[in-house]
Amino acid sequence: MESISAVIVRHKPLTWSILGLALCRAGLIIGSYGSYRHSDEGVFSDGVMLVALAILAVLWLLIAITKCHLSHRVVRGIAFASILLEAFSLIMTGLLEIGPAETNTAANHFLASTLCTLGGLACMSYWLRRARNCTATTAVIYAFGALFVSELLIFASIFMAKGISSFYAVALVLLQFPCITLARKKPLACDIKTISSENDFFSFTKNTMTSKVFLATISVSIGVLACADGFLRGYPDGSSIAFRATTRFADLVLILAFCVAIIVFACRRHHRVMTVGIFVVMEALACIALLCYSAWPDALDIGAIFTTNLNALLVAFSWYIILAFMSYGWRCPYYYAIAGWIVWLGCRGIARITLINVTAVSQNDLLMLAAVFTMIVISTQVAFINFLNVRKFEAIPEEEMAHQQEAAQASPVVKIMGLDEHHESLADVRQATMRHNAEEVGKQFLLSEREIEVLSLYALGWTQKRVAEELFISPGTAHAHIKRIYAKTGLHSRQEILDYMEEYTS
16 A cells, blocks of 8 residues: 555646645635634624625526536636735735724625635635545535644734735635646646545545435535534523633644644545545534533633634535535536535535524523534434435446436436536537547557647647646646656657547547
8 A cells, every 4th residue: 555645646637726725715714714713703704604605606506507517717717816816805804903993894895705705716616626526535624624724824814903804815715816827737636546445435426326416415414414513502591602712722733633633534535534534523522512601611712622623624525525516516526516515514604694693592592502403313324324225326237327327317406506407519529539549549559638638629629828727837837747648659640649549439
């Protein structure tokens, strides 16, 4: 088995992308969540989130209706605009905090937080898009590596005055620009090959006929657990829980330890850590948080340590699941990113705002305990029943498997999640056929996965520039791949490639 250090070194080209994702999250948390000096900022974090998600839901519906795929140029434009929006909102927040009291109104603060959240979520979607089609191990390193770095950046801001921390966040957010430039010069996450196990979400999506329903229902499980997280962040009466220096430091150390442990287990190919294992850990954190709240009602920040850790793990796990959706589904990657935000952040936000505004819940400790434990149990049952069903379906005959696939196709949840089969046009069919032929050529001449992707598009008659834009690489890199394809195959023109495919591929 390959050593952990060797796996980490292999993923070194992803450094700038991981840093970009971490910088984006750090700016969002500092601007809208007060650097986690408290468990959250109440209405100014989860209330803002619901408004931002309502706006993104409109874009999600637009993508769903038009079935559009954004070009490379448009994607870059969205990324740059999102960074500027996040930076502008943080400047606005900083000016409000250091300016006259009459300008620092709740309405202005709410607007700044909303813009920050919109920009932050759009930036996160961009960085996740760059990692689509990667292996499970790469996805773990990408998601939990970014979480690790972002937690350190966020923790540094708690030693600053609020106005100063906002301008510190502006600097972090703007650093995404050089990260984009440097990341584009490195291989993509899909170019880094690692061995994956059958026991991870990425293998489920590729190998299991019922994986569509599986992924969709796992999303439901995440949503239910996010509701529990929303209640726990404002336990027991809806007020945010303030951290002391010692408990905030303990929170940091614990989440960093979780990140390291999960990455180590993933590199050692213990991929159940991202299925059964991660759910056990998150649900245990929710239960421990409740126990601590009950045991130390005068020191709620002790329980908030575990609540904030649950929230952080949900962040990275949601990134991981969004990458699985992006790698499996046929729709625009932004479709799956927005859907992911709506499921887990939307559920958390609804629960949190309910706790703030519904006194029947916030003033009844027993009802609160019962609600949270019920959510934990439902989340556990949904997830574990799905894990068991995956193994059950692997043993059924092909005829029954086909029937299960048809049933999955008809599921409205599967269609909403964008996991249904794409009704292909003639151009889509031709592209799929060329992809198959390119894979056959790749097997014969030992082409890399990236060279196969380039070959399939180049053989369609695409220019090198268009190939580069589609695969998110530079024209020079596309040209270098084509030269290597010619060298490995011994062919000398596009027509020779097509003639070879026609004669020797099925």
